[in-house]
């Protein structure tokens with residue numbers, strides 16, 4: 127009889143460290159470029175438009191000996207029932223035998239790997255001397271984005287938080303942000319135009335379907351990590367920004383179909399060929415990231431199932447060292 131690990135959200139909270147997650151996600155991008163990490167076609171189903179949907183992102187990490195998937199459900203009506211709107215699980219399988227290894231709660235893990243992705247984009251293509259971050263969106267992902275960014279940029283002096291829907295959300299977020307560093311100032315901002323003009327790094331993590339940041343507001347040398355657009359129709363920044371920026375994606379195919387670059391391409395403002403490369407090409411040294419201090423750079427992170435597989439596998443390996451984690455016969 128085989129046995130599988132079952133990791134709850136609190137298990138993943140105990141097991142995952144941000145530095146290690148950043149390393150694992152960076153490795154995934156590299157493996158994808160080198161060919162041992164492969165994505166399988168994405169499955170998306172809308173039960174009811176803008177009310178309830180689910181997607182499955184899957185793939186294999188051959189060198190790591192594991193393949194798997196993440197299924198995420200989004201049920202908007204859950205808010206009224208006091209239930210989470212977003213929920214999901216990761217399933218891992220042994221690449222040699224196909225036998226299931228683990229079933230893992232995906233909520234905290236998704237935040238960690240998505241935070242890591244945004245920070246990796248900035249590590250490779252933002253200016254190294256970046257000191258001011260603007261976080262657009264003050265929801266679940268924002269905590270992880272700031273946590274990861276200040277891990278990669280320990281000299282950040284200022285973090286501004288903007289909520290496009292309600293200014294109070296940003297203030298509450300800043301008050302409650304639990305990872306404040308001594309030498310960093312954290313402020314909620316109301317004027318996004320001024321904040322965008324001040325920022326060296328702008329991270330967007332909202333479900334917006336129209337641009338929130340315009341080209342005229344942004345200074346030369348700014349870097350964007352666009353995290354929110356992960357489904358057809360979503361868009362966070364002015365496509366005119368894309369027209370004159372250096373564009374890097376996590377996966378070009380996903381980016382063109384469901385990412386931040388989707389609308390700019392559909393509107394004819396940029397073309398697929400304007401996407402210089404994938405972030406794995408920069409990490410592995412195959413392509414150059416930023417070309418000058420003045421250049422505006424954009425990393426479009428649509429989210430890869432491979433990130434969940436690698437981070438989940440890391441959690442499982444660490445769980446093997448713990449006594450009180452559940453293992454079930456299967």
Ligand SMILES: NC(=O)c1ccc[n+]([C@@H]2O[C@H](COP(=O)([O-])OP(=O)(O)OC[C@H]3O[C@@H](n4cnc5c(N)ncnc54)[C@H](O)[C@@H]3O)[C@@H](O)[C@H]2O)c1
Nearest residue numbers: 263264265266267290291331332333334353354427428429
């Ligand atoms: N790229 C990835 O790998 C990845 C991973 C996880 C989540 N996401 C995406 O990131 C986005 C944010 O996720 P979250 O979990 O933080 O959501 P959340 O609901 O916790 O927070 C969303 C934030 O955006 C604001 N907002 C809500 N509706 C908006 C609108 N129409 N326009 C502008 N702002 C709006 C909210 O006030 C809040 O500040 C979503 O689009 C989600 O699908 C991407």
